[in-house]
Amino acid sequence: MINLTNQYMKHQIKAILFDLDGVVVFTDKYHYLGWKKLADEKGWDFNEQINHACRGIPRMASLQVILDYNNIDLPQGEKEELATLKNEYYKELIKQINNDDLYPGIIDFLKKLKNEGVKLSICSSSKNAMTVLDALNLSQYFDVIVGGNDIKNPKPNPEIFLKGAKLLNMHPVHCVVFEDAESGVEAAHAAKMKCIGIGTPELLPNAYEHVIDYNEVDIRALLDAGRVKRIPEEPWNITETEIKKNRFSFWESVFALSNGIFGVRGSLEESDTGYDEYPATFVNGVCGYEPYNHLWKLPGYPETHHAILNICDWTKIDLTVDGETFSIDSSEILEHKRTLNMKHGIVEREFKWKTLSGKVINVKTTRLVSMVKRHIAALRYEITPDENCEITLTSQLNLDTISKVKAGNHKKITSRAVTNGADIVNIAIKTSDDKVVLAQTYSFEGKNHNLGFDVSEKTNAGELFVLDKFFSVFSTMDAVENKITGLIEKEIISARENGFDKLLDEHKKFWADYWNGADIQIEGNLQDQQGVRFSLFHLRQSNPERPNRSISATGLSGDGYCGHIFWDTEMYMIPAFIYSQPETVRDLLEYRYSILNKARERAIQMQGKGALFAWNSVKGEECGHVYEAATAEYHLLPDIAFAIGMYDKLVGDDDFTLTKGAEIIFEMCRFMVDRGCYIPHKGGKFCINVVCGPDEYGCGVNNNAYTNEMTKWMFNYAISIYKRAAKKSPELFEELSKKIKLSEDEVNEWGKAADNMFLQQPDENNIIPQDDCFMDMDPVNMDLIPKNTDIRDNYHPLNLWRLQVVKQADILLMLFVFGNKFSKQIKKANYDYYEPKTNHGSSLSPCIHNIIACEIGLTEDAYGFFRQTALMDLNDFKNNTKNGIHSACLGGCWMTVVNGFAGMRDYENKLIFNAVLPDAWTSYSFKIAYKGRRFNVKVESSGIEYKLLEGKPLTIELNEKRLVVSNHFTK
Incomplete structure (x- = not known):
């Protein structure tokens, strides 16, 4: 068997595209001298500021910059003559170019990349790129060279980078660009490539990362993630060591804290820069709705779309010292370190701020979302100045947050009042029946205990100034509307009275217990x-x-x-819980029961029987308008049954399995037995046609192997539950049978379908067809298909569906789930066959x-x-x-x-x-x-x-x- 150790399994980045000037070699001085000579001859102003504006753009565009600065308008023909003259000056000047003009460390860097098998390209707007490369013997390092003569549209148009990637036979997702000009950074972004700026964040604010010295680049980090450096490797921590404004949203996700009831993204407390930020607090189950506007609406199309909402940002705190307010964007930050402490379940941050008057302010924050008090989060803000000063903290509860995935404002504040020192806000969701109540309160340890939402204190050098902020949220997901305000008042006051330290200690104990059993x-x-x-x-x-x-x-x-x-929850998340914390699984299954009536409604919408759970939803209504890879993924139903089966086998909770679990499974069996059909052409076998399996590139297929195997299993499991319930809990069984009008004839029909299920069989090479038509699809050169990215946006569906390319494990998932049915030889054969076809x-x-x-x-x-x-x-x-x-x-x-x-x-x-x-x-x-x-x-x-x-x-x-x-x- 062939060992399929593919490069894309090792690295996501396979190609590096370099600008030339200022990135590989310093030719900018020669450009400067060429323009300077021309400007002096013509009596024009030309300086370093103008020269900087000319970087990364073509010759004619540079000339226009100079002319505009000097308020000169010339005919096109004369401009072309001047640009040509400047080029002659430049070509004469670069005859002086030598190795001293190379960017420091570039040769060693290129050699390291070549040794890793990385494809390299020069993508320069210069029409003299080859002249420079040949003069310095650099051409040998590059697989492709794209210059100004090879493109029609200069940067910031992405043409030059897209052409470089195409010539390298690389998809943009596998490319990283090194650039020193903002126009080049913009072009890289437009090409959908990561871009590393050669320079400072101030000069190149939109670059993905920045570097000045190539020796600073960690090759593994570059090829794994398109980064200059790896996240520091620590056993229990994830640490951010510097502020990168265009990476705020990334760190907000990484540092997000939640407890399953609500979650808060890891935004910086003082952030409000307008950069890549998305401070947000989400409440699980609280959604906003919008109608779908179908150009052509057919039966079964979803009526509405819903999504969780960004309810607020409760973490916002403004820090002011002696009248100067700290700013992430403009203040002088001497040190910065932020850590997700996974052992304790907290995010800690330390930074030093040097004020305009020269005072150094030491700040530490500690944030938690309690896993014990599931409606409480807390933030401790500690300040120690090195000189006497007046410190003011202004805490905010920002209610004007907008959701990224839901346009408009879905929230309406119905009341706001301060009760017992707590700010309590009632919110109605305008597009749903959800109601939310928020609360915040504070504890200030200092000389002045007059509590307000602005806290100000004159603080001596070395003295510790501490503010503890507590936040709580309840919704109608937790209790009826007329009770949630009372619940939150009690909860938030209790948290403040018990204090931050107690909340932190019990939170740490929760995580210690978890790691003891699940690490x-x-x-x-x-x-x-x-x-x-x-x-x-x-x-x-x-x-x-x-x-x-x-x-x-x-x-x-x-x-x-x-x-x-x-389906991710049942097939990919529940296994980890069922074998480490099985007591946490029942509620995940109960969720499906809570939306069972919505699934019944969905089945009717799809002109079926029983229950059809929505492919993607929160509340139970189908939101997946791409029906061919949503509703058609009927394997969701046996996936849910399979999770119930795991829970049943490992926990033995008949109280759930033989009641709610049985009701879910029986209704899903009703849908699937109605959805399938006995097909004479298939020998009278029970077939399930026009479906989508886990491979979402293959839509509208017949007899997906995974779907049919899973459905057969569900039918048989349903029959076993039916018999068990009748024997062990006859009264409950009779009650359920009456409730859903279940007859023994129906159950027998499930057995008949299971016994006659059409199952894909291995061929003479032990290959199991993914479905009835996969083997007849168009073969694909996988070298042309990007890896590790969803390609559905790249194709018309009719073109994608006919290709023999697989999005994700489908047959292989079946071989794992039902591994005892298949030999190792069959598994080897199918891995060898399907893995190379999977992107x-x-x-x-x-x-x-x-x-x-x-x-x-x-x-x-x-x-x-x-x-x-x-x-x-x-x-x-x-x-x-x-x-x-x-x-x-x-x-x-x-x-x-x-x-x-x-x-x-x-x-x-x-x-x-x-x-x-x-x-x-x-x-x-x-x-x-x-x-x-x-x-x-x-x-x-x-x-x-x-x-x-x-x-x-x-x-x-x-x-x-x-x-x-x-x-x-x-x-």
Whole structure:
């Protein structure tokens, strides 16, 4: 079998495009001298300021800058003659060019990139680029050279970079541009490429990152994420060490804190710069609605769209010292460090501000969103000046926040009052029935205890000034409208009276208990350890543990995907919880029951029976207007059933499974048995036609293998629940049967459909067709398809649907879920066949490929997929972390270690491990909760250790041998 270690598994960035002047070589002085000579001859003013405005633009444009500055208007012919004359001067001058004119460190930098297999291009507006490169013997380093003679439209038009990428056979998503001119930065952005500015943020404010010395560039960070430096590698922390204004939104997502009920993005307390900021507080389940305006509306099209709303920004604090207000944008910041402390679940920040009068102000902030008091968040603001001064803190509750994904203002303030020192605001959502109440209050430890929303104090040098701010939120998701104001008043006053320290201590204890049971420990690679804990942290803080809420595709870290819940929760997040904190899973399943009536309505809209859950939704109404890759993904229904089945098997909660769980599953079976049909051409088999499987590039297909296997499983599981309920809880069973008018004939029909389900079969090469038509689709040269990005925006659907290209694991997901049905030979054959055809356009894809790669012996391929998963957001792998953290990827990270490297499978009450150790690690360990037991697994080069921590001894299968796990270490 061929080892498929693909470059894109290692690095996202595969091509670097360089401007020439001021980036590779300093020719600007020769340009300056050429223009200066011309200007002197003509008697024009020309200086460094004018010269700077000429950088990065063509000769004619530069001449126009000079003429405009001198208020001169010339005929076009004369301008062309002057530009040609300047070029002659320039060509004569660059005969003097030598290695001293090279940008320091550029040669070593180019050599390092070439050694990594990176494609390199020069993209310069200069028409003399080749002359310069040849004079310095630089052409050898570049695969492609695009100069001013090769393009029609100069920068800031993206033509030059798009042409360079095309000649390199690279998609823009895999390219990084190095530029020293703002016009070039703008062109790179227009080409949808990351851009690193050669210069300072002041000169190039819109560049993605900045560097002055090529020796500062971390090659791995550059190729992994298009960054100059990696995030510092620490086992428990994520640390920001400098303020980059165009990266505010990225850090806001990374530093977001939540507890599943509400979440706050990690914006800076004093930020209000107008840069890349999105301060926001989201309340899980509180949404605004807008009507869909369909040009052509057909039955089943969604009527409205809804999304979670940016309710407020409660973190805003203005700091003033001796009348001077601190500004992120303009104040002198001597030091800055901000840290997500994952061990304690807090964000800490320290900075030093030098005022205009020369005083140094030391500031520390600590922020938490309580995992114990789920309606409370708090912020401590500590100030220590080095000289006597007057400090004023002005705290704000900004209610004018606008949501990125919902146009207009959906909020109406119905009342606002101060009660017992707490500012309480009632808000009605104008486009829904949701009501929200917010509260803020303060505790000030200083000489003056007169509490207001502005706190001012004369402070001595070295004296600590502390303000504690408390915030609370309730909504009609928590209680009826006439009770939430009373609830919030009690909650916010209690938090203030108990104090910040108590709130912090109990919050830390929560996280200590969580990490004790759910941590994954990795030895050998600190960045991998950091990425895994980042995933586990964000996943846990996203779980609301309330029966009417779930976890969205970005949790509460942003409003990407509009806060909608997808199949991700059941298939990629619940596994991590069910094997570490099974007690937290029931509420995630109860959420589906809370919107079951909406699913029944959706089934009717789709001219079906039973219940059809919305593909993407918060409240239960379908929001996915792209029906071919939303509504058509009927596999969502058996996915939900599968999660209920996991919970049933591992927890044994008949109180849920045989009542609400059964009702959900029975109604979904009704829909699916009605949706399918017995097809004579298929030998009378039960077929499910015109669907979309997990591969969202393949729409309207018949008999998607994953969908059919999952639906067969659901039918059989439903029958087993039906029989169990009738036997164990006859009264409840009869009540449910009457409620939904379920007959035994219906159940028998499910059994008939399951027994006759059309299942895709392996061909002579052991390849299982993804669906009825995949093998007949147009073959594709995958070298032309960008990797790790969704390509649906690049094609008309009719062109994409006919291509043999896969977005994410589809067949391979089936081989994982039903792994006991398929041999290792079949898994190998299908990995070899489908992986090269997969562009991993979804963050859900790498983790499943990791699992199958481990199983078939491709451990290092698996390790590449693991790193894609674990570092998806820390590396901003898809350049969209600013919209929120990828929740499914968080659960997928757990799966890569436990199901992937450790090889854990849970088939028919048989727990199996087949562990491998990637070369980058010396060991890894984790704990598993299993049917009332808890045991530890440790994998190292010398072998595998198991130790029972709680419960009765457990028999497992290790490398096809039975093993009893007891309270002694077992190898």
